[in-house]
Amino acid sequence: MFGKSIRIARIFGISIELDFSWFIIFFIVAWSLSMGYFPYYYPEIAKKHYWLMGMIASLLLFLSVLLHELSHSYIALKNRLPIKSITLFIFGGVATMSEEPHSPGVEFRVALAGPACSFFLMFIFKALAICVPEGSEAYAVFRYAAYINGFLAIFNLIPGFPLDGGRLLRSAMWHFTGDFKRATFTASNIGKGFAFFLITLGLLQVVTGNAFNGLWLILIGYFLKNAAASSYRQVLIKEMISGLTVEKVMNRGVISITENSLLSEVLDDYFVRYHVESFPVLSGERLAGVINMKMVKAVKKESWGEVRVSDVMTRALDGFVLSPEDSIDFVLRRMVEEGSGWFIVLSERHEVVGVLTRSDIMHLLKIKSSLDE
Numbered sequence: 001m002f003g004k005s006i007r008i009a010r011i012f013g014i015s016i017e018l019d020f021s022w023f024i025i026f027f028i029v030a031w032s033l034s035m036g037y038f039p040y041y042y043p044e045i046a047k048k049h050y051w052l053m054g055m056i057a058s059l060l061l062f063l064s065v066l067l068h069e070l071s072h073s074y075i076a077l078k079n080r081l082p083i084k085s086i087t088l089f090i091f092g093g094v095a096t097m098s099e100e101p102h103s104p105g106v107e108f109r110v111a112l113a114g115p116a117c118s119f120f121l122m123f124i125f126k127a128l129a130i131c132v133p134e135g136s137e138a139y140a141v142f143r144y145a146a147y148i149n150g151f152l153a154i155f156n157l158i159p160g161f162p163l164d165g166g167r168l169l170r171s172a173m174w175h176f177t178g179d180f181k182r183a184t185f186t187a188s189n190i191g192k193g194f195a196f197f198l199i200t201l202g203l204l205q206v207v208t209g210n211a212f213n214g215l216w217l218i219l220i221g222y223f224l225k226n227a228a229a230s231s232y233r234q235v236l237i238k239e240m241i242s243g244l245t246v247e248k249v250m251n252r253g254v255i256s257i258t259e260n261s262l263l264s265e266v267l268d269d270y271f272v273r274y275h276v277e278s279f280p281v282l283s284g285e286r287l288a289g290v291i292n293m294k295m296v297k298a299v300k301k302e303s304w305g306e307v308r309v310s311d312v313m314t315r316a317l318d319g320f321v322l323s324p325e326d327s328i329d330f331v332l333r334r335m336v337e338e339g340s341g342w343f344i345v346l347s348e349r350h351e352v353v354g355v356l357t358r359s360d361i362m363h364l365l366k367i368k369s370s371l372d373e
């Protein structure tokens with residue numbers, strides 16, 4: 001929500017990240033449980049225990065959300081859908097898939113896994129509550145954990161994209177109409193409609209004096225509205241670039257550096273002059289490596305007059321090379337997965353025929369979307 005997150009673990013090779021909003025949420029949940037929920041429903045429990053119960057219950061909420069997201073990811077990975085990271089927000093997380101599901105069936109199964117897991121956890125916590133003395137501290141915490149998992153399952157089943165229910169709806173429409181774009185459009189509009197419903201309900205609650213619940217609803221509605229809009233935009237982008245190849249988008253005017261040049265020469269003649277961060281390095285006609293500002297800066301300033309480009313450039317070209325026939329879709333996926341934004345385009349005969357950067361693709365999308373309006 002605040003756009004900043006920290007990594008807390010790696011599971012199945014997926015990076016698990018915590019959005020900063022979670023730290024605030026954690027304490028708000030722990031606080032409201034220990035000040036409101038537990039004293040109200042379990043007044044017979046000793047007062048000093050409420051805080052610890054609140055913290056544990058808040059932690060269980062966090063674990064429940066994590067398990068919900070991991071179930072989605074597990075089924076996705078089993079269907080060969082790469083998951084880059086999971087970021088945890090309030091009532092769910094966002095598993096960043098670098099690809100959309102290939103078929104309605106896969107989408108259906110991936111979407112169903114989360115709510116199924118939450119329902120399962122609800123029964124587990126209900127069973128645990130039966131095993132401890134009724135009205136005890138553990139009983140109160142388990143009952144809450146069961147309730148919150150039921151809530152997670154039902155909330156996520158709301159049929160608005162990108163919630164799980166919206167994904168189930170999209171996969172069904174996609175299955176019956178065969179039109180992925182239309183299915184996404186309808187599912188995300190229902191998502192937006194539901195978001196506005198939540199915001200209106202929240203505003204009404206604030207006006208009628210129930211500010212706490214009202215603000216929660218407004219926050220969730222706002223989050224849903226943004227998520228619905230951005231997921232739809234992603235599908236539009238995918239459609240815009242479908243069928244486009246590197247050859248059609250790349251820059252043909254390639255500026256390259258020869259490997260024998262001194263760093264002091266290339267700094268002024270290339271880096272400063274062209275405002276470019278990376279350059280292909282040639283040995284004769286052949287591509288020998290790549291040099292960027294970071295590699296230059298790794299060398300002490302005093303030595304820039306003696307060190308040659310070939311001494312600092314990288315020869316590991318795999319991460320930088322594209323073929324003219326590669327699809328733009330493939331390039332975008334690589335940009336997300338590898339975090340890179342600059343590529344050299346090599347012909348079959350290993351000649352440098354172009355350069356493709358993130359901003360070239362952004363520029364293309366801008367032009368295409370302005371033509372669509």
Ligand SMILES: [Zn+2]
Pocket residue numbers: 068069072092114115156164
């Ligand atoms: Zn889910």
